[in-house]
Each structure stands twice: as C-alpha cells, then as structure tokens.
Amino acid sequence: MITLSNIHKSFGRNHVLKGIDLTIRDGEAFVIIGASGSGKTTLLRAINFLERADQGEISIGGVSVSAKRATKKQVLDIRRRTAMVFQNYNLFRNRTAIRNVAEGLVIVQKVGEKEALERAAELMAQVGLSDKLDAYPSQLSGGQQQRVAIARALALRPEVILFDEPTSALDPELVGEVLGVMREVARMGITMILVTHEMSFARDIASQIVFIDDGVIVEQGAPIEIFRDAKEERTRQFLRRIMPEFTYHI
C-alpha cells in the first residue's frame, strides 16, 4: 500500500501542490488526470523524490518517510521500491536496449551478470522486442524506446511503477503499442500510478481515477463514477474540454 499525506510543494512563489492525500492499494491501476500545470506530474515525481516535497509524508510498503526530512538513505530506499517510466523515455543512451533493462539488476540489486541478462531478455520478449536486444536507444523508435523503458522498470520488480505521461511524446501511430504493453502490466496485477491524457485508455484500465486541479484533489472514484457521474462541475468541464466526443457517446 502507498499512502501520501498532506503533500505540499512550491516552486518559488508558485504553490503547485496544496495538501494532497492519497491511498493506493496493492495491485491497483491508479490514474491521475488533470490539465497541464495542475500539479499531477509534480505529484508523481514527489513520490520517488525526483522532486522533494516541502511538507507531508510518503509511505510505501510499510516504510514511511517525511518528505522534508528524509535522509539520503531513506530516499534511496524509496527509490528502490519504485520505478518510473518517463515521458521522454530517458533510456541510458550509452547502453544497448538489453543493457538498459539489466542495468538496475546488476548495479542496484547486485544480481549476477548472467542471470540479469537472462531476465532482461525475458522482459524484452514480453514487450515484444526480442529482435532489438543489442540496439542502442538512438536506433529505436519512440514506441520501442518506451517499451524498453517499461521493461527496465519491470525488471526491478518494484512495489509500484510510476508512469509520467508515457505516450504524450510519441507519434500517434506509436501510441497503441505502448498502451498495449501497459495494459499487460495492469493485467499482471502490478501496482501502477499513471499520469496520462489518454482518457479512453484510463477508462479501460483504471481501478481508481483522481482528478487534480490547481494542486488539490477535486474528485476521486472508479472510472465510471468519474467519466459518467462526475459530481464536481470542474471535473465535468475538464472532461468536456479534453474529450468533447465523450458527451456525444453517452
């Protein structure tokens, strides 16, 4: 279980997160939606301390740390319980695809070289890239890079995978392959927290959806509650704007 309590974060005078409380149960596919600049990405990055929150508490799998006072060791501990898939993939450019997947196993988890490569190869097969093991990131399409990035995250067997708009940098025709792999991850029962603009995908796979606006949680619920029966006007407005066709379908 992951709990965030009272997370605050400011950049200069800009108060981006204004006291966020969330609980994410194991195995959940937890989707965060909201307009650009609403603070959703910052929230995601605060979970693994890529952004250090100013205030609040983060607990993952029974380890609870104060955002403000977390020591280096605690931060490392949290990061080792999580993995992240970035908007811009961020594969290590100086490593081949399979090495990218094996890197965390060898360096962080101290798994033997041979075993790590075997596991990496399995995961590469799982994301459908068995033929690209030795390709460098620059030789892969965006969709392929993102699938490797997901394999890299899976390899660590983290308690949760954080997805930060994983398809928004992709060409439209490449979005499908990445969503396909993510659907697979959700089906495997791996806890995931996903920030996305892909509303129909969110509706399909999410167990919970939370709508954030201006640094606060406006509404939370199952997909059907949010997409069909949103209680808050702000939520409805956001959904109308982002998926106008929605109103016609239902």
Add this chain to the structure above:
Amino acid sequence: MYRIDYGFLLREVWVAFTMLPFTLMLAAVPTLFGLAVGALLAIVRIQRVPVLRSVVQGYVVLIRGMPTVLMLLIVYFAFVFGFDALMEKLGWSARSANIPPTLFAMGVLAFIATAFMTESIRTALLSVPKGQTEAAQSIGMTNFDIYRRVVIPQALPVAIPILGNAFIGQAKGTALVTMIGVTDLVTRVRIEANASYRYLEAYIAVALVYWALCVGIEQGVRLLNKSVRVRAGGV
C-alpha cells in the same frame, strides 16, 4: 625565499601598459584585414567556387595545423633572405634590415588571422538553417540580397562570439612578435629586467597587462553581442 620586488613589478606594469596601444594595433589591424578577406574566402568555400575553394581549404588547414611561432619565423626568414637575395641580384642597395619588423609582424599575423576568420565566418554562415535561404530563393531574391537581408543578419549573433574568440587569439599571438625583433611590451620589459635579473616580476607585469587586455576584449564582445541580440529580436 624569493622576495618579489613590488616596486619593480609596478613600474614594469606601467611600462607594459604604455605599450598597450601598440599591441592593440598589432592585434586589431591583422584582425580587420582577416575579417574582410576571410569573409570573401568563406563565401568562396560556401559557394563551392571550383579550384579556388580547394586552395582556400588547403590554406586554412595548413595555417591551423601549424604553430604560430614557426609561421612567424618562416615568413620572416623567407622574406628577409628572399628580399636581400633579390636586391643583391638587381644590384640595388635596399636591404631587409631597413624595413621595420613591425611590418613583417603585421603581415604574418594578418596571414594567420585570415585563416581563422575564414573558418569562423564560414561556421557562422552555415549556422543559418537552409530553409531560410530556400525561403528567400522562393520569393525570388538574388544571391546578393539573400546574403545581405537574410543570411548575414541571422549569422551575426552566432558570429560575434566566435569572432571575438578569434580576436582574443590574435591578441595573444602578438606576444610572439618579440622573437622577430619587434620592440613590443615583452621586449621592453625584458630589457629592463636584464639589468636586475627580475625576470619573474617582468613577466608577471606582461601577464597582467595581457590579462587586462583580453578580459577587456571579452567584455567588449559581450556588450556588442548583447546589443546585436536585442536588435535581432532575441534570437
């Protein structure tokens, strides 16, 4: 324990400082010459003028791959020996010893400056995206107009820092002219040090003056760059 003679040091800083205009001239005249000729040569390379373009390329590669001192010494000796030999053959009385070495020095420095300026200008011109030229061609501009109205204004903000660095390089190169008998700040200060063996102070004085000169140029370039950038609409 070596004790620095600050009085002497200060005096030499002043001596070196009074020679600064001369050094600045040694740096600026060849640079300006190089700028003018280098612009032409850069265009020769970019427009792929047959034969000439290979000659220019060879010249640039040669100069860049050779230590400046050797360049200076070679041209100096070639000119001195060649000139004297020629005069002797013609039976004239003119001798190279009567030509001020400052002229040689400027000639060689200009020869070197031109190569570096050619490269700098070429880099700056090539930094303008091809689409800009194509757009200008598409509305029927002449080559001359394309350079004047589209390419050069956009290349300028890129060119200024590069040219500024080349100018600083030239200024530093002037410290070598003492080797072919030019009486510059290095020569002056060394002569004074010969009497007292205070070479350390002498060269520190020279170093300080060059430092001030180059930092001054750097600041000047920065200001120029700022004003160009503002006028170019904050590229």
Add this chain to the structure above:
Amino acid sequence: MSIDYFSVGRVVEYLPAMLRKLPVTLAVAFSSTALGLVLATLIAAALLFRVPALYQVIKVFISFSRAIPINIQLFVYYYGLPALLAPYLLPLGLNPSRANPIYFVVATYAISSSAFMAVMLSASISGVDPGQSEAALSIGMTGGQMFRRVIGPQAFQIALPEMGNVIVTNLKNTSLAFTVGVIDMVGATRAIATRTHHALEGYVGNALVYFVICLLLEKAFGLLERRYRLRKG
C-alpha cells in the same frame, strides 16, 4: 649573403636530426595533456559542486590561463615555480632552479590546459540530458553509480572533440619550449641554424612535422568521435 637562400635538399638533410628530437616534443605534449586532465578533473569537481571560496579562486585561475599568451605563461611559471617551490625543495637537497627546464614546460602546459579542460569537463557533464540522471535515480542508483555508469560515459562522448583540440593546442605549444632552453625539435633546429646559417629550411621542416602530426591527431579523434557516435549516439 648568397642567392642560395632556400633549398629543398637542406630541408631533407636537416630532417633526421630534428626527428631524433621528436620524442621530446611528443613527450612534452602528451605528458602535459595527461597531467592537465588529472588537474582539470579536480577543478571541474570543485566547479560543479561549487565549493565556496575555491570556486572564486578557480574562476580567476581559468580567466588567467585563457587570457594570457602561452609563451608569457611559460616564462611566469619558469621563473615563478622555482621561486615558489625552493623553500620546500631545497631542504630535500633539490634545487628547482637547476632542474631540467622541460619540467617547467610540462608543468606550464599542464596547468594552462587544465583550465581549458576543466571548463570542457564541467560543460560536458552539465551537457548530459537531465533525464538521464533522473532515470538513473529512479531505478535506485546512488550518486556514484549514476556518475560511473551513466553521466561519465556520456560526458566523455560530449567532451571528445574538445579534448582533441586541447591535445593539438598543447602539441603546437611545444614549439615554444626552446624559449626556456629545452632542446626539442625546434631547439635542435636552432642549433643547426646557428651552425649552418640556414634557418629557413629547418623551420620549414619543423612546420611540416607539426602539420603532419596535427593532421594525424585530428584524423584519430575524428575516428574516435565517429566510433562513439555510431555506437552510442
């Protein structure tokens, strides 16, 4: 003076004597670059971590090293280092004023090029896409692991072309070592010139040798760059 002021024959004739001193020239160039790189690494670290006081001192040092002509720096260090070091070395029975001038040449070029290389290193390290370090941290790497496995190798690739420039510059600067009495290639040429009264051929020969080595170095670095770009682009 005779009409016979230049002959290709003499260029060829003097070449062997000069080439015998080429190892000195190369040794100065490469040892000063290597030493400079070590120094530069320390300086770059201080720059990147913004070590208080030290940061300001380094800024001044870098400005000094970049602005002052290298032959002037050579003299400053040649006369300055013995004065500075004598109190420490004399008790050990070493007299820095009598040391082989080649040490001062190497020291000067090492110190001077370390300024250039420090700027190059810190720029290449900050030039690595921040997403790379985020990815490294997100999979739980420590700072050290991140530097060794991800940032370092990528910064190396960025730094490579500039590194080539520094080596070429150091090589070309060795042509000034004769001014403090080192008998390298140029020193040998000057000795020939005094003996034969033919200076020009010697310098032309020297220039050719420098030119060829510079060209080879540039080719070598070009190949290295391509290799790293192809594999890791």
